[in-house]
Amino acid sequence: MVSRLSLDFYEKSTEKVAPELLGKFLVRKTNGKYWVGKIVETEAYLGEGDAASHAYRGQTKRNTPMFGPAGHAYVYFTYGMHWMFNIVTEKEGRATAVLIRAVEPLLEPSAPISDTSKKALRQKGSGPARLTKWLKIDKSLNEVDLTKSDDLFITDKFSDSSHVFTAEKITKNQIIAESRVGVDFAGEDKEKPLRFYLKGNDYISKI
DNA sequence: AAAAGGATCACCT
């Protein structure tokens, strides 16, 4: 049984969606097999008024998915080697999105997670470019509709023949909000507390 | 501290 977060979840204000994604499961399916990571860190990007956002200077070929409907993926390439995975939020045209910065690996086809060291698990999911590499997210998933796709979606309840994951309720005091990473170029906007992560979680990208 | 690495965009001609 596959459930997914629906459009109304993603259409809320980006500053609400970003922290609400914490604790939910990012699910990827390749060759009929599932990969699951718990989202532990996100960042909100507030569209054309946000100097840290790709949408700051208006619509371009690259950032076009940001101007589309909520719940779709915005996947872009940077630093000559890394893919970044974002989820579009709010009403179409707002150009807002949430960057997924870290996941805690829970399930992968190749080997039981329980046999994997914590250090190795961190290598897989604790960073925006690491998690896309682990989950094999690239250009081919750009603009995918996460409310409908079987290949990539987000849920708070995942199960297959041998696993059941249920998202725990995250309360406000379990969430840290601070300034975003890697946006020193953004002037005043770099100070805004738009990075959200689970307090004390071992899989966030950096302290 | 700095390389790796290539697409993208702003700014020219």
Add this chain to the structure above:
DNA sequence: GGTGATCCTTTTT
């Protein structure tokens, strides 16, 4: 249509 600076990072020195 060409060019150079830049980049929501990771890994290695």
